[in-house]
Amino acid sequence: MKPLTINFRSKAALTLADAQIQQSIEHVYTGFFKGRLTAAGNTPDWEDLRTKGKAIKDHTIAHLDYYLGVLADNVEKNGGTVFFADDAEEARRHIIDLAHKRKIKTVIKSKSMVSEEMGLAEAMNDEGFETVETDLGEYIIQLANETPYHLIAPAIHKSRADVAKLLDDNYKDGDRVPDATELTLLAREKLRGVFERADMSVTGVNFAVAESGSIVLVTNEGNGRMSTTVPRVHVAVMGMEKIIPSIQDLSTMLRILIRSATGQRISTYVTMVNGKRKPDEEEGPEEFHLVIMNNGRQKLLEDPLMRESLNCIRCGACLNACPVYRKVGGHAYGWVYPGPIGAIVSPVLTGLKDASNLPSASSLCGACHDACPVKINIPRMLLELRYRTAEGSADENERTSSAKERGIWKAWRMGMMGRKRFDIGSRIASIVMKPLSRNGWLKKAPPPISGWTSTRDFPAIAKSSLKSRLKKRSGGSK
């Protein structure tokens, strides 16, 4: 997927003005966010689980090479193949070549953010393979020719009427079907046929278990299980960080992932796949291929201040908690990963220069850090990226701050380096603001704070500072 992070401001403005999307996206708070709080509240050892989850991921990422080696060995022992793709292009080409070699006609996909990085469905359709998304939300997005809006709820921004129109426009079945159950049944009927004729599946990986060479899929629709059993070729794609050492770790990770994502104690389906069909088994694919993708993750790994972002298990809890995501929506972030986690990984994976607005688009409220099941300190990394955009190396295409901005902060620093200057600076500001202020407030302020008064009154500088007031104070402290 081509990064469009540079359009953040304009895309955000579009969403802010879209009343229907604003209404639809409320569900991430009322549904997912509240659901996670309830689930966490009902889990007595919740904080211990988070601590454990963080420790598992810290350990795995610190020894990533080792565990990737163990995983690859065990997948091969189970009869599968492993392909390490350095970037999205290489991964895409590998999968398309494989489909050509196996004379594939129909490919079913289950939800995978890594496949979005590859733009895989679109590329495979262009190559002549009928490629269909089988997660209902992804299916809707595919019909709408859009990209996912949310890590776990790709079509969260669509209203029921939007979905009815999409299905109607695509199938021209006559009368509109406004009822959610009927819409689902129609999608199910269409997808059923695709499942039956599919000869290849591409799935994501929620966790890859190194010690057994298993991949684990968490779904609520059963499409993951259909995808891993029906077609004769199964290709699973994963980012190289999606690995955990053991089955025992899986029990911790599943508990925190599912509660954090949807508030469920367990998803409807948890599918573990140990590769292709064994000789004594009646069903399952004839071939299993695991594609492990780097696509910039090595940069995160080598960056001690950003590495923790590789602990992410893609639950979406930080999106649901984020007041900014809930207003600007998923598409504003301009690449695969939206919300707070997107604001820290997209700049590193796709380039900080174009994505410089992403780390700035945060009030640093910390709700993401609070919500994260593996306690990723997202605010700290947002601040680190702001530092790089403000003062980073211009040669490495990091610095995007303007000379004007740098001048403002330089002046600020000079004003703060002595109490006299601090007071004089305030008096000057007070004099400038005086003609504009009434009853202690300004309706319109000059730059650089004019942005504030577009929607809010701005407080005038007080007539005298606290220091001088305390001096005048009689009978009080020193």
Next chain:
Amino acid sequence: MPQNTSAAHRPDRVTLFASCMVDQLAPDVGESTVEVLEYLGVTVDFLDDQTCCGQPAFNSGFRSETYPVAERFVNLFEKVDGLIVVPSGSCAAMVRNYYGDLFRDDAELADRAKRVGERLFELTEFVSQFFGTDAIYGKREGALTYHKCCHLLREIGVDEQPIQMLTNIKGLDFYPLERAEVCCGFGGAFSIKMPDISSAILDEKLDFIEANGSSTVVACDTGCIYQMQGGLRRRGSDVQVLHISQVLAESIKNIDTSEEKR
């Protein structure tokens, strides 16, 4: 944090760090803070040389400009003994949680900053930890609600204590605010750099405030207070947003007056 409210551990003298915003924009909040502390029997010292902790520039990424300002803060406040109180969760968080990042290449300075940070308390944190949330007993009429400022809540870990302090006031009706823990959209420079997003977040907050029906909203950080009050004024609303120190100080005065009458 352990509750340590036995009289022996109660500090009787602290140094006030006003914060740059309180010092120049909201001296009322600074005075109320002094009044609350004095009510508790605490003598308040004020360092005339203080300016800012550096947070505005740090949060904007300009660390080389922040550095000398923050170093100046450390130099100034390490000279005083005893605890330091600031009526802002955000400034407390900057010193306690982020000076380590800022000074990461100078272990000695980072260590000195840490020791200053260990002595720095946000106002409601200080009161609830050393005196208890029921230590201030005042009187104030009217309906009131409370917004949980992000940095106090998530960086400092003060959650329900200010509400307990407020509900201890006689005569007032407390109505919990829907989504009290959701950000008001201030975020320092964010509110100016991305006013459209900041205001959209604010609008949601103000809708809940207006639906709450209270005539007063209490918060613990001046930036958030101005964000909410500025937005309410623009809406033509009469709802007042006050710092907790202002409400506490007023409630103490009300008791004083009524007792004088008696």
